[in-house]
Amino acid sequence: MDFYVLCDAATHLKMYPVFDVIHYTMMCINVKEDIQKSAAFPFSRHHPLALWFSSMLMCFASQIWLCLLFNTPLASLLNNPHSILIATAVWYAINYTPADIVYRLLSFKLFKLIISLMKEVHRVYGIHAGVLLAYKKFPTQYLLQVVAGLLKGSSYVWMKPFERFVRGYWAPNSNELLQPSFVAKASTVISLLFVLRSAEVIQVEHSVLFSCSMAVLVYLRLSMILLSTKDPFLPFENLICSVIFGGMWDALRRARTEPVNGVVATDTKVKKS
Template identity: 45%
Template sequence: MDWNFYSICEAFTLLQMWPVFDVVHYILMALNMKRELSTSVAFAFERRHPLASWITTMLLCNAGPILVCLYLGKPLAIILKSPEKIAVSTLVWYAVNYVPGVFTLLTNRWITCLLVSAKEVQRVYGVYGGVQEASQLYSSYYVVLFTLGFIRGTASEIMMVFARLLAGIIKVHTAQTVSPNVFLFPSCLFKASALVSAMFCLEHYSYIQVNHSVLFSCTIAVLIYLRILMILGVIADPFVPFENLFCAIVFGGMWDAYKLVVRQDRKGTQANGAVHHQKMKTS
């Protein structure tokens, strides 16, 4: 077979998510939940409350199907149609939380890079699958297509908000929090999922005239590249400069800056007047 650029891109669109990519997703969700619980309480949460630890991890592992069912009005029992996935995710949860050395091994920087690379492949598949699923039900409602794709790409981050409540974790969120509230501090992947979902919607409505396999593969490559750079500490959030510019234009930032300049100018004028008045008195 002649493995040229287009055939390689086509191969990326034919990958099967189960079992490899789904298991990687389960591993990352178990790691995220254990890390969140360990930084939020002063004791080993998974040892004192194993049921809550298991339920919250299962919520993250199945966040996509749960939110899609709620969004489309489907029965949540659909999630239980694959008992093998529940069993595998439970084994992953047990290994991460109770088998010595597993958590340390999986949090190694280079192993993390491999895991997140596979996760980004699954993310793009999820976003595209959400857009395609919505197009079969509401083909003329572009907002539904975008929203469902976006939900499929960021479901675990959204579900983390509810998982914290179930675990009884209530804390003040800042940008430096391990897993901050995604609605208060949207992550880079949260924004990237919205961008990817919008791109696939534009492709669906033929506003983007590009070979699908090339667009799909390039999207995967860009997300993997950004994610690895973020893990290695090379970049933080590439969307921040555009956010700052957008907020300055749309949400009153320019007007606030203008008022600040005017206020400082008035203070300077008043100070100069006071100095001049003092000189006049001394003279």
């Protein structure tokens, strides 16, 4: 099979039934596991309404953020009762099946892996849709296009504080801007690549860029789950922080003001004697 044909095929997957359900599944599991971390009592039994609303907030986070960004009425979110119904069904299956059977099944490593990888495919489609939407409205606003792609790709991590607020759990000292996750960083990079290609800075065919970024994302997620490698952006971040965000200067100052350990030790010894 030709490489280009493969790439082209990768850009024409249908998101609607399967990948969307995967997305909803992952979001509902996300909320459920966040509850298990934060609350001891059976939240799903006592507050089904709050649980439903917070799961929906996570499922439709990307639509909500784009509504706010482009000033579409929030009413338009309710114009698609079909997808709300599907998301509700997924939410019900994950939280209320007897003996928690659906959730336990999905917790098997194999299923977890499949869901995570399909979610990465869904993510690339989301980022592309976001960039395209912004491009159609404002063709020359590159910054806006990057932000739209970023919000589509990692919408749910930005929704987290509000979703938690709905569940009555308020954790102001942890948000995505304080500790950006892998998802947010990867979305930013891929979104940037798409925008650079559409601005003709990068000369590469769309389908190649699309399927390559999909492949890289799937590969990274695979290695993160199977080999539990850490966030691959960390080394770059540390480099950037130490070079441009003052790390170097701080080190220099410490080197000048604080004496080296060994020397201090000698000094104190001398004083003692």
